[in-house]
Amino acid sequence: MKSLRHAVAIAVPALLAVGAAVAAVTAGAVFATARRVVMPSIRRNDTQILAVDTGAQTIELTRTPDTELPGRYGLFTSGTYDYVKLGAVLSADAAKVRRKLLTQIEPGAQVDRDAAFSGWYYVTPGELHLPWESVSIGSPAGPCPAWFFPASVESPTASADTWVIQVHGRGTTRSECLRAVPVFHGMGLPTLVVSYRNDGEAPRSRGGSYALGASEWRDVDAAIEYALRHGAARVVLMGWSMGGAIALQTAVSSEHRSQIAALVLDSPVVDWRTVLRFQAREQGLREPLPALAMGVLENGFTARLSGAEEAIAFDRLDMVARASELEAPILILHSDEDGFVPADASHALAAARPDLVTMPSFSVARHTKLWNYDQSGWTKAIVEWMTAHGLGASGS
Template identity: 30%
Template sequence: MSNGPAGHVARSTVRPNPETARAAGPGRMRTFLSTDDGVAVDSVYDQGQAVYEEGRPSGDTPVFVVAHGFTGDADRPHIRRVAGVLRRYGAVVTFSFRGHGASGGRSTVGDREVLDLAAAVRWARGLGHARVVTVGFSMGGSVVLRHAALHRDDDARTDAVVAVSAPARWYYRGTPLMRRLHWMVTRPEGRLVGRYGFRTRIHHREWDPVPMSPVEAVPRIAPTPLLIVHGDRDGYFPLDHPRMLAAAAGDHADLWLEPGMGHAENAAGEDLLARIGDWAVTRCG
């Protein structure tokens, strides 16, 4: 879905636009970040419930950077709910991927979205957070895996990775829901449904080159801690996807197969999100 280099690793410092950065409530800031390929990404910072020193986070305060699923955005109720639980464990950055919500550009369905996540991680570090945890759902899960593999030693690196309901491989059409999604992405009439029905603007170009798949990315993440979470009632990706990811990751990854859980943010209950917060605080310390 992209005409750019799929393995591109951006290294410039991303700063919020001072003309658009603004307070958006107590302990909250909102701005548009500019990615390395010039896309404006709508981003929200929630200070969280941790202790701050002189207006900046203490060295022990992690920040969770949340990467939503396809057709989501930073203002969706399920994203706000995820952020609300994770705020108990640290600050939270939420953002809308390109082509979603108020962000610019068009969705490449997981390819150049790595640049969006990198911009958000750099912003979080620029706000004073020394520990960053990326948490991705569905498409966002594939993005956090590829981002961690591509950004190992730069200012967009992450200290722990959580992938929830992520695919292991591209072009999967083995479930009815995935066949509908492929129709929406690949057909002109489907992209119209995406734009007007789901507020998601989808790029018409096919991937060229095809980006590294999640299962190819996972072995490159070590020794960064990795948590793979998947529901046994996921209607998009069956359990062979998380098992494939865990097998590729080896001993450095934890795999949670959640009984009765469906797909992504809407299916992630408060108890699961709290356990993810506990895991992250322990593993990235």
């Protein structure tokens, strides 16, 4: 009996210590996951440059679900070039893809191996060869830089009183939006491409963290005010990825909601819980860890411990649940093979509000790369829908 009591006396503290250690590890994983959700991300290299042929102007990349697809894309690099444009797939095998270079790479240039595949394509507004100017929008976060593309003075169908305001996604900048500018310009519509707090261009908030649309919408609302002061009578909001979540929050929260004529959403985040669970599964994180991480972010105290400035109200960010609050027509452009933000919530919103939401079928293309994969189909969907809603003439 004495030996049993002695064994228990040793075992119980040991088991408690093991339990505490497991709990500490779990808590650490939960808070780390929560922190990744709200802290601005750094661009991650996702492919490698295997070879560059400066004579044939071709490039070989490791094969991924993104690099193997046809279309025009971009590649963030280091060395002599920061960014190069890529064209058609010329050949591929199980391990690599050879593509045409659309940016001339000179012999002797240094091109480092690690790279990041991109759908941006255009990096600077000057590449569009359209009139533009830099403007500053005073928002609650401070002065937010924006690019303004006026309506074509040569267009007899120009509608200078309807502005398009574009909102980029998470971990990117305004350059993401440049692909859409020529479409709206061709319809005679001015376009304002905006920044928002903590995106690396606009001012940093106190904590420097994302609110997933819950705070950022105020900067877009300031852009609406700017447009209304400068001649707009109504605006069309276009949001990319998290920019879609921001646009939706603006649509239900802005005092200017009656001036929001429509929303165009590319690969949007419609419900963050759906997105975060999907991304957790892709990273091999099993429940209940994702649920616990979202629970941490919903509590004011633990949210601040994870890096958030305030609690994240996921219910308020669920636009399927809040579908009845939407008033403006919505065009959703979302690939069923998005691979990063699943289209499930977009389909759910379309089903919840068939009177407002139009969602043409797209597949194969990856996240925010519909323009890259199917520029013609993507452009046609926007132009026909906008024209049907009296928001610009059919462009060239």
